[in-house]
Amino acid sequence: xxxxxxxxxxxxxxxxxxxxxxxxxxxxxxxxxxxxxxxxxxxxxxxxxxxxxxxxxxxxxxxxxxxxxxxxxxxxxxxxxxxxxxxxxxxxxxxxxxxx
Numbered sequence: 001x002x003x004x005x006x007x008x009x010x011x012x013x014x015x016x017x018x019x020x021x022x023x024x025x026x027x028x029x030x031x032x033x034x035x036x037x038x039x040x041x042x043x044x045x046x047x048x049x050x051x052x053x054x055x056x057x058x059x060x061x062x063x064x065x066x067x068x069x070x071x072x073x074x075x076x077x078x079x080x081x082x083x084x085x086x087x088x089x090x091x092x093x094x095x096x097x098x099x100x
Contacts, residue, residue: 022088029086032062032069038098042090045071048083060084 007017029044045062047069055061055074061081062069071084 029088030062030066030069032064032071034060034071034087034089035073040098043071044088044090045069045084046086048085050080051083052080053078055081058083060087 003017006020010017010020029046032043032045034041034043047062051058051061055077058074060071061074061077062071062084063077063079063081064070069082071087072081074081
């Protein structure tokens with residue numbers, strides 16, 4: 001079955017292709033919160049190896065422990081962090097929240 005065919009079947013049931021594929025794409029991923037300025041954006045991340053600063057080739061990294069990872073900009077971070085190899089933003093009805 002092609003992606004177009006899966007999309008048509010999903011549409012028949014009122015779903016989008018991305019909604020149908022999301023569970024399989026998120027397999028093996030950790031729940032996290034991506035910090036965007038003062039916003040906390042729920043997401044799912046696939047984590048790579050533990051990195052030591054400076055993070056020359058990374059845009060974002062994850063800090064924390066399973067169940068409470070935060071995805072933050074790699075710049076100016078002075079502690080070890082995990083490489084983020086894949087990131088999916090989770091769309092929830094409540095949307096992003098303010099840090100505070």
